[in-house]
Amino acid sequence: MTGPQSSRSIIGVRNLRTQFSDFVVHTGLDLDVIEGEIMGVVGGSGTGKSVLMRAIIGLKTPSEGNVRVFDIDFYAANERDKLSIERRWGVLFQGGALFSSLTVAQNVMAPIREHLGIDGGLAEDMAALKISMVGLPPEAGSKYPAELSGGMKKRAGLARALALDPEIVFLDEPTAGLDPIGAAAFDQLIVNLKESLGLTVFMVTHDLDTLHTACDRVAVLAEKRVIACGPLDEVRATDHAWIQEYFSGPRGRAALAAKAS
Amino acid sequence: MTNPAATFDIDVQEGVLQLFPKGDWRAKALNRIDDRLRDFADDSVGRDLVIDLSGVERLDTTGAMMLQRTLNACGSRTEVSRYVGGTSAQYALLTQISDHLAPCFVEPVRANAALLMLERLGRGTIDALKAAQSLYSFIGHTLIATARVIVNPRRIRWTSTFHHMEEAGLDAVPIIALMTFLIGAVVAFMGAKILKLFNAEIFTVELVGISVLRELGVLLTAILIAGRSGSAFTAQIGSMNIREEIDALRVLGLDPMEVLVLPRVFALVLMVPILAFMAAMIGLAGGLIVAWLTMDIPPALFLARGNEAIHINNFWAGMIKAPFFAFVIAVIGCYQGMQVEGSAESLGQRTTLSVVQALFLVIVIDAFFAMFYLEIDF
Numbered sequence: 001m002t003g004p005q006s007s008r009s010i011i012g013v014r015n016l017r018t019q020f021s022d023f024v025v026h027t028g029l030d031l032d033v034i035e036g037e038i039m040g041v042v043g044g045s046g047t048g049k050s051v052l053m054r055a056i057i058g059l060k061t062p063s064e065g066n067v068r069v070f071d072i073d074f075y076a077a078n079e080r081d082k083l084s085i086e087r088r089w090g091v092l093f094q095g096g097a098l099f100s101s102l103t104v105a106q107n108v109m110a111p112i113r114e115h116l117g118i119d120g121g122l123a124e125d126m127a128a129l130k131i132s133m134v135g136l137p138p139e140a141g142s143k144y145p146a147e148l149s150g151g152m153k154k155r156a157g158l159a160r161a162l163a164l165d166p167e168i169v170f171l172d173e174p175t176a177g178l179d180p181i182g183a184a185a186f187d188q189l190i191v192n193l194k195e196s197l198g199l200t201v202f203m204v205t206h207d208l209d210t211l212h213t214a215c216d217r218v219a220v221l222a223e224k225r226v227i228a229c230g231p232l233d234e235v236r237a238t239d240h241a242w243i244q245e246y247f248s249g250p251r252g253r254a255a256l257a258a259k260a261s
Numbered sequence: 262m263t264n265p266a267a268t269f270d271i272d273v274q275e276g277v278l279q280l281f282p283k284g285d286w287r288a289k290a291l292n293r294i295d296d297r298l299r300d301f302a303d304d305s306v307g308r309d310l311v312i313d314l315s316g317v318e319r320l321d322t323t324g325a326m327m328l329q330r331t332l333n334a335c336g337s338r339t340e341v342s343r344y345v346g347g348t349s350a351q352y353a354l355l356t357q358i359s360d361h362l363a364p365c366f367v368e369p370v371r372a373n374a375a376l377l378m379l380e381r382l383g384r385g386t387i388d389a390l391k392a393a394q395s396l397y398s399f400i401g402h403t404l405i406a407t408a409r410v411i412v413n414p415r416r417i418r419w420t421s422t423f424h425h426m427e428e429a430g431l432d433a434v435p436i437i438a439l440m441t442f443l444i445g446a447v448v449a450f451m452g453a454k455i456l457k458l459f460n461a462e463i464f465t466v467e468l469v470g471i472s473v474l475r476e477l478g479v480l481l482t483a484i485l486i487a488g489r490s491g492s493a494f495t496a497q498i499g500s501m502n503i504r505e506e507i508d509a510l511r512v513l514g515l516d517p518m519e520v521l522v523l524p525r526v527f528a529l530v531l532m533v534p535i536l537a538f539m540a541a542m543i544g545l546a547g548g549l550i551v552a553w554l555t556m557d558i559p560p561a562l563f564l565a566r567g568n569e570a571i572h573i574n575n576f577w578a579g580m581i582k583a584p585f586f587a588f589v590i591a592v593i594g595c596y597q598g599m600q601v602e603g604s605a606e607s608l609g610q611r612t613t614l615s616v617v618q619a620l621f622l623v624i625v626i627d628a629f630f631a632m633f634y635l636e637i638d639f
Contacts, residue, residue, distance in 0.1 A: 117292070126288065133358075143369075146602070
C-alpha cells in the first residue's frame with residue numbers, strides 16, 4: 001500500500017529533446033515525478049504539455065535524452081520490460097479515447113482480459129467497481145461511448161485507466177470541458193483515489209482550481225523546458241513573466257481566493 | 262516481488278466465522294480463488310464473519326472488492342461482522358470500495374434469440390427500404406444543387422473541384438494504364454490462341470478492339486475509381502461527420518452539398534470519361550503489342566484493320582457510359598459518408614457499403630446499357 005511517502009523519483013525525464021521535423025518542442029527538459037504525488041503540468045497553449053506526456057508514455061520518441069519510468073529507461077528497454085511498465089500505468093486521453101465499438105463496461109474489461117487473463121464474473125465485478133468508483137451509474141456500463149456526454153466519457157476513460165490498479169495515472173486535461181461542479185468532483189475523485197490507492201498522478205491541466213485543490217507539485221513549461229517546478233506557492237513566487245501573468249491574472253486570483261475561503 | 266500467492270483459511274471461534282486471507286491479494290492472483298470465495302460466501306449467508314487482514318501482504322481494489330463482497334454477503338450484523346488486524350491504508354481502501362459494489366450492466370440490452378431474428382428481419386427490410394428512399398432523395402438533392410450552381414456558376418467551388426480532379430483523376434492514371442494494358446494484352450493472347458484454330462488470327466483486332474472500346478476500358482476504369490475514390494470520399498466525409506465538421510459547415514450557413522458533394526461529383530464526372538478514353542487507348546496498345554510480338558501482325562496492319570472493321574459506334578457506346586458511372590460512384594461515396602454515425606465501426610461499414618454498392622450499380626447500369634444498345638442496334 002501507500003507506505004510512508006518516500007521521495008523516490010518514479011518518473012525521471014533527463015535532457016529531453018522532442019521535435020516534429022524541424023520544429024523543436026522541448027530541448028534540455030528535465031522533470032522528476034515523485035512517488036505518491038500529484039504532479040500538475042501547466043503551460044501556455046502550444047508549449048508541448050501533451051507532447052511531454054506522450055513522450056513519457058512512449059507515443060512520441062524523443063530525439064535526445066531519456067525517460068526513466070520505475071527506474072527503467074523506457075526507450076532503451078526491451079519489449080518485455082516495456083509491457084511490464086505499460087501494465088503499471090493508466091492513461092486518460094483528452095477525449096477519453098474509448099473504443100467506440102465496445103460498451104463502457106467492455107472498455108474497462110478490455111485491459112483486464114488482455115493483461116490479467118481474467119474473464120467472466122470477476123472481470124465484470126472489477127469493471128463494475130471501477131465504473132462506480134469514478135462516479136458513473138451502473139446503467140452506464142452497457143452504453144456505447146457515442147451515447148455518453150463529454151463528462152461521462154472522461155469518467156469512463158478514467159475507469160479504463162484504473163482497470164489494472166496502476167501505480168501511475170496520466171491525465172490529459174481531465175477537467176477540460178466539464179462544468180465547474182463536475183470538475184470539482186473530478187478533482188476530489190482524483191485526490192481520493194490517490195489517497196486510497198497510493199497513486200502517482202501526472203496531470204496536464206489548464207484548470208487553476210485543479211492546481212489548487214489537487215496538485216502537490218506544479219511544473220511550468222515554457223521556453224521549451226520546465227522553467228519552474230515545486231509546490232504551488234513556490235512556483236507562484238517565481239519571477240517569470242508568464243508565471244506571474246498566469247497566477248496573478250483575474251482567473252488565478254479568483255482560484256486563490258476560492259482556495260482561501 | 263516474491264509475495265506468496267493469495268489464499269484464505271476459514272475457522273470458527275465462539276460461533277463466529279473467521280476468514281484469514283493471506284498473501285498477495287492483487288487482481289493478477291485472485292482469479293484462481295474467486296470461485297472458492299464465492300462458494301464460501303454463498304454457504305455463509307447470514308452468519309457473522311470476522312475477516313482478519315493480518316496475513317495480507319498486498320491488497321488492491323480487486324482484492325478489497327472481493328473481501329468486502331464476502332463481508333456484505335454475511336448478513337447485516339455489523340457490530341459483529343468486521344475486519345481486524347489490517348493497516349490503516351487497507352481500511353481506507355476497504356472503506357472507499359464499500360460504496361461501489363453494485364453490479365453494472367455490461368452488454369447492451371438484448372431480447373431472446375427468436376424474437377431477435379424476427380426483429381432483425383423486419384428491421385432489415387424497413388432499413389433497406391429507408392436506405393433506398395434516402396439514397397434517391399440524396400440523388401435528387403445532388404441534382405437540384407447541381408442545377409442551382411449551374412444557374413449561378415460563381416457558387417461552384419473550383420479549387421476543391423480541381424483538387425479532387427487531381428486526386429481522383431490524375432493520380433489514378435498509372436494504375437488504370439497498367440491494368441488496361443494488361444487486360445488488352447490478355448484478351449489478345451486469348452484471341453490468338455483460339456482464333457488460330459480457325460486460321461483467323463487477324464480477327465484478334467476485332468476481338469480486342471470491340472471488347473476494349475465497348476466494355477473493358479470504361480468498366481475497368483469505373484471499378485478502379487469506385488475502389489480508389491468512392492471509398493476515399495466515404496472516409497473523408499465520414500470522418501468529418503464524426504468530428505461534427507459537417508454540422509459546423511451547416512451552422513456557418515454553408516451547404517455541405519455544395520462544399521463537399523458537388524466538387525467530388527463534378528471532379529469524377531469530368532475525369533472518368535478522360536480516364537476511360539485513356540484506358541481504351543492503352544488497352545488497344547496492349548492488344549497491338551501482343552498481336553505484333555506473338556502473331557506477327559505489324560502495328561500498321563493492326564491499325565488499318567481496326568479502322569476498317571471496327572465501327573466508331575463501338576467507341577461512343579463505351580464513352581457514353583463513363584459519366585453515368587462517375588456520377589453513381591461519386592454520389593454513393595458521398596452519400597455513405599454522410600450516413601456515418603459516431604463510431605470507427607460505422608465508418609468501416611459505410612466505406613465497405615460504398616464500394617459494394619457503387620460496383621453493383623456500375624454493373625447494373627452497364628447491363629442496362631447493353632440491352633438498350635441491343636434494342637436500338639447501336
